[in-house]
Amino acid sequence: MENFEILNSYDDICILHLSDLHINKIRNSYDSSLKLLIRDIQSQLCNTDEVILVVSGDIINKGLYNEDNKLAALAFFDDLFSELNGKIKYLVMVPGNHDKIRDNVNKLITLKAQEDEELIKGNEWEYQLKAFSGFIDIYNKLLKKYFANSDAAISNTFGVNKIELKDQNLIFIRIDTAWCSCSNDDSYKLRVGKFQAEKLVEEYQKCLNAIDNHKKNLTIGVSHFPISFLVQKEEIECNKLFLSQDKLNLDILLCGHVHDVAIAHYFNHEHSLLTLLTGIGGIDQDNSNEGHRYSIYNLNIANNSCDIIMRKSGKTSYNFDYSIYTGKERIIDNKLVYPIKVTESHPFIRLFSPNPIQTKNKFLDNDLLTLIPSISQALNDFIHDMTHIITMYKATAYDYICAENLQEESNEYLTDSLENIYEYFFLDGEISENDKTLLLYEDAISNFSGFLMEICETLIRRIKDLFNSDIIIRAHFRIYNENNDNYIALQCQSNEDNKTESPKDISWTRIMSAAFESGKIIQFSANPKLNDIDTSWEDFLTIVPRCIDNFYEKITDKSTHKHEKRPCLTFGVSIKKTQLKDINVLSLLSYLKLDEVISHIIDEYLYTFNINLKESLDKLKTIKKGNKNEK
């Protein structure tokens, strides 16, 4: 059952958001542009089975709630419900300034209330409600006709409704922001009012208490005006009212009314409020050539995603239009994509620093996210290549061992041993200690040096295309030189071999020390203060492969015999001619554990050929020193 609930949270909750319809009776019916609207909604929702219809005010034009206009409005909704053929499962409506019947007495009272909402008490509110009787009447007629079994009829312009859809508990808060209006334009004079706020919080708590374990999934506010239209003091109060966990705790606010303002989302440190607007360019407005907008939201709670489909009317049809939203980069597949809860959607990757307070966090954006699959693919290709290369080494070694040991065909023991080696190399078989000695043929150690070079070369070949085209990348191994307590370059490869200088011998650096002690990759750009060497590389990763026995014990103080450990082998990737993206690539290589990959590949080689890391590196060091002496 629980699993079933989890799966349901992956199902979209669909909200159809209409606003500012401004319906008038025209030739015994409603405006033909609304017929176009119904047709478009029907086509957009053809693949949806359950819809919540939200109407955020201004149903009738200019408060003219006469019988004709009311019938026209009801006819519109009848046609909409009928076209959607039972898909509308719930209806949530709030009044707009055009839903208030306008008369001069009410205007006088309202103008006073705009100055001081405390004036609205008891009977005064009942009087205000009368101005919305037409709106309440339409709402109740629709509830009665289409949702006879659901909540009782409404008697107020604001309130709280619990909706259960697809095993999700949604709480809708209907907020009346229009009661304080008395004209077409009351911007910045409006109030929600303390009386309404207190009542909404009380009803909301009651509603929460009625839900098992208080398990609500989303709280959605609906109001005609966005909160930026309220009196400044009310705007601040509403911010608290909507965002506080112990008040309304809204996740989404659906509004209408506006024609030309940018949308503002509100959030504090614990909570975010996604504000969604629609209805812009009302159907009967003088500027109707702007086009009327309606929206469909597909909310996916498990994915924390809100897909917004906004449609704008043209002369003969509706089209996608997101011009009122500014987030162009969020338009994907003809829809706008937002997180529902912003505070839960700021993931980052940690760029390690040995000093935790200096650890930097890189917040993910779309550029970074699209890089991850390419880098993951490049690392997979690299591992695949290295596995293939190890197989070549095995085949060559096997060939060589056969040639060396098959001199006498009659030697039973050797033949069996070769069989065992074949199985060990190519069929994942076990091998005895005795047979292992055969693996130590004369080239095994010098091959190791070539193998380390292959790691550098193959890694660069696989990752170079992830960077900008001018990049210079170098991958290198250094080995520890006990005599001077420094690190000398062993193998190094670059994508621009001729332009890159050979790695210098360097002393034991703080970056190396940090990488060794933490067992993590240290990225220079995330730890600039750790660097104590002079380098022309703009950014680099320092890795101490976690191979078996990758350390020397060094006596740092002969009098006290104090020991310090030094890694035998270090690895690094450095870049030059860097752009911001390139630093991100290095960060992601680190995030995707390039160190594990390198360590594993080296261990695989050492284990397969039964080689001791320290002994091999000592031998290579001798070759290197010998060459220096020769010079």
Next chain:
Amino acid sequence: MRNKNKLVTVKYINPSEIIKLPSDQIVLVSRITLNNARAYSNLQSRESNKEAYAVLLKACHTLYVQDEKMKRPSFGVEMKITDVQKIFGKKLANLPKRSLIVKPKYQLTK
């Protein structure tokens, strides 16, 4: 014992016999041999034998171009005997016995 001959689809030549082949004969030098030479010259100074290093770089470049085409590491690279000699010089005879291959299509008829 699995038939070891199954692995041998090409003719390996003993490096010490390479001198007997015509200088424009093409042989397949195994990736590992070539890499070892490159790794060794990295350990040495690249400056010590510039000509050999240039030939080596070219051979490795060819190897990696092959890799790009095949989308995976290739077994080795075809080189003329003269170039092989430039890289390995006196050390030619010390190469592992099976590091140079004469592919059947290049095998001498005489």
